[in-house]
Amino acid sequence: MRCTHCGEGGLEPGFVGDFGEASRGFARWVQGALERGIFGGARLMGRPKWEIEAYRCPSCHHLELFAARRA
Ligand SMILES: [Zn+2]
Numbered sequence: 001m002r003c004t005h006c007g008e009g010g011l012e013p014g015f016v017g018d019f020g021e022a023s024r025g026f027a028r029w030v031q032g033a034l035e036r037g038i039f040g041g042a043r044l045m046g047r048p049k050w051e052i053e054a055y056r057c058p059s060c061h062h063l064e065l066f067a068a069r070r071a
Helices: none
Strands: 028-030 049-056 063-070
Antiparallel strands (some): 028 049, 049 063
16 A cells, blocks of 8 residues: 555554543544534434544655444
């Protein structure tokens, strides 16, 4: 895999952490545009959620994100 920003190889695997209360520790990609509920939080009911793989370029620090697995 090569960086789509600078073309460097050797991207480092990782993920986008989520350290909020009641979080499982990783952020997820949610299908569909953001809609907020009455308390301002995102509406998540019935929305497909995907784990996010994040590869970091060691040269320019660009992140390549992939939503590869249902979460
Ligand atoms: Zn790069």
